[in-house]
Amino acid sequence: MNATGPLPHVEFAGPGSAPPTAPLTWGQRAIWEAIVRTAPDDHYFNFGRVLKVPGSRTVAEVCTALAALVERHGALRTTMSDAFRARPPEPYGNAEPYGNAEPYGNAEPYGRAEPYQRLAEKGRLPVVVTTEDPDRVLGELAARPFDYFGEWPVRVALVLDGDRVAHVVLVFCHLAADGLGAEVALRDLRILLLRGPDVRRPGAAQPLDLARWQAGTEGRRAAETAAAHWEREYRRIPPAMFSAPSGSPAGPPVWRALLRSPALELAVRSIAAAHGASTSTVLLTAVTELVGRFTGHETCAVLPISANRFRRDTTDIVATMSQEGLFTLDRREAPFADLLRAAGPAALRAYRSAYHDPADRNRITASVSAERGEPIHPYCCFNDMRFADPGPARCDPAEITAALARTSVTWPMSQDKLNCRFCVHLTTEGVSLTADTRYLSRPDMERYLLELESLLVEAAVR
Structure with missing residues (x-):
């Protein structure tokens, strides 16, 4: 896609967690197994949304709202742990699950070590600014796999009409959100654009907290x-x-x-x-x-x-x-x-x-x-x-x-x-x-x- 001028970044600084790492949630682990078995065609799991920006907003105003969104929802600033990067990408001992090998013949597809997620307190999220059709932009951003270790799990583009932002395009890594999670993010971004950051709003639930609950007594009972x-x-x-x-x-x-x-x-x-x-x-x-x-x-x-x-x-x-x-x-x-x-x-x-x-x-x-x-x-x-x-x-x-x-x-x-x-x-x-x-x-x-x-x-x- 054709970007217009130098690309801005969204600077964010959100609440952290002690410790900043946790095992993957059940949902994350399920989609990670699917991603690994589908690679290199794992862009299949990428998906996105287009938000029509309410009112008249500048690039700077939209970036402020985006920063508040990423700060509120830790999933959007969470990556896979670097410690997991070195593990082999073939989850069941064979990259081809449809051959003679038994793809589910090993109860632990990741080897001995458990995968982890890492929450970042601060960072810079790159943003593409363009004048192209929003649906085309979404398709281009979703067409390549995410770097699950080195890239934030959301891609952002701002589509301009003159000097104002007409649409925000968000493409999600499936490790960060599912369809309903993306709708929550879209709803909150719209509220932020309409009202600005609201410190009175209660904090959002975070995947790290969910992972810890799932590993606890109640979670194990449900499992x-x-x-x-x-x-x-x-x-x-x-x-x-x-x-x-x-x-x-x-x-x-x-x-x-x-x-x-x-x-x-x-x-x-x-x-x-x-x-x-x-x-x-x-x-x-x-x-x-x-x-x-x-x-x-x-x-x-x-x-x-x-x-x-x-x-x-x-x-x-x-x-x-x-x-x-x-x-x-x-x-x-x-x-x-x-x-x-x-x-x-x-x-x-x-x-x-x-x-x-x-x-x-x-x-x-x-x-x-x-x-x-x-x-x-x-x-x-x-x-x-x-x-x-x-x-x-x-x-x-x-x-x-x-x-x-x-x-x-x-x-x-x-x-x-x-x-x-x-x-x-x-x-x-x-x-x-x-x-x-x-x-x-x-x-x-x-x-x-x-x-x-x-x-x-x-x-x-x-």
């Missing part, structure tokens, strides 16, 4: 409850949901297909209204059922991503809290309505299990894999990234059917590596499927999305 669920279900699920080679790998092997379907959206809301369920549970059930149809498994395991913000002290934290839970569904050719009834309690158990210690999960994975004589891991994810459930609403079957004419499938992304084989994402754009074509070919990816639409439309209009 043990979640671990029991993982161990019980890992003893009965198939070793992997997608294990047979597709016979048609693409180059590069990882692709994303995006289904835009107004008919699916209407059908999901109508089914939710008819069965007293959330639209997210309807979609999770349908995704899991269709995985079973494609793989032939009667018991299906899917890893839904949970926000994990149910504790009062984590509601407004800027951190990566989201983790995978373990959802299992026994299909046995049951009607969709019956599956949906069973899915409600199973989804609750799955989302509770998402608040877990990855070290426990690695230990259980290694232990159960050894008992069963093969690696156990679903490699099958579900991520509802919508910030609000649109809610149940009964829809006219004729309207749902007519909307099928507006269905489209596009292919917005491809890359060489990913830490999973099958990932469904729900966004305001539609339903996307990111998959490793070595296990699900591109034609089958498109067929999966269209059959997902058909399953839900049929269930809604029946």
Whole structure:
């Protein structure tokens, strides 16, 4: 991107911590494992936001607000410990998790030493000043991986309109924030721009404090409850949901297909209204059922991503809290309505299990894999990234059917590596499927999305 003039820096000096280091939180450790398994394509986990600046603000005024934001939220001035830099980047003894090696055959993917995070009390955050399109700037800033040891975990650009800042672009390292954490940061930045720094506001919760709670008595109790669920279900699920080679790998092997379907959206809301369920549970059930149809498994395991913000002290934290839970569904050719009834309690158990210690999960994975004589891991994810459930609403079957004419499938992304084989994402754009074509070919990816639409439309209009 084209910067305008010398680049400014945001000088910050926030409250510290004694000591300034702590182990990674469970959410940080989970995303770090995913990052390491996806490198060098780990820019996949970067994400950003664009904030339209309220009123008329100069570069200096916006930088003042940004400094207050970084001072308030320690995650934005936290990096990985330098002591961790020298450890080998291959988490399971093999950089290729899909070959003959067993990627989950070692309960401790980091070797003997534990990873740490380090909070900085002061520093300088570089800022890009440009006049380019904000969305293009966001894409450019997110396109390269972060230096997790030597770079602050947020990148900032100011987009000018004349001599005033029209937009602030923020790109987050996933070790610092998840989607809801980014929304907290965006909300606080807007407040700071409108009102200026407010010393009366209570201090924000910090990832270092959370890490220490998780290592304490209460945290270990919560972790043990979640671990029991993982161990019980890992003893009965198939070793992997997608294990047979597709016979048609693409180059590069990882692709994303995006289904835009107004008919699916209407059908999901109508089914939710008819069965007293959330639209997210309807979609999770349908995704899991269709995985079973494609793989032939009667018991299906899917890893839904949970926000994990149910504790009062984590509601407004800027951190990566989201983790995978373990959802299992026994299909046995049951009607969709019956599956949906069973899915409600199973989804609750799955989302509770998402608040877990990855070290426990690695230990259980290694232990159960050894008992069963093969690696156990679903490699099958579900991520509802919508910030609000649109809610149940009964829809006219004729309207749902007519909307099928507006269905489209596009292919917005491809890359060489990913830490999973099958990932469904729900966004305001539609339903996307990111998959490793070595296990699900591109034609089958498109067929999966269209059959997902058909399953839900049929269930809604029946």
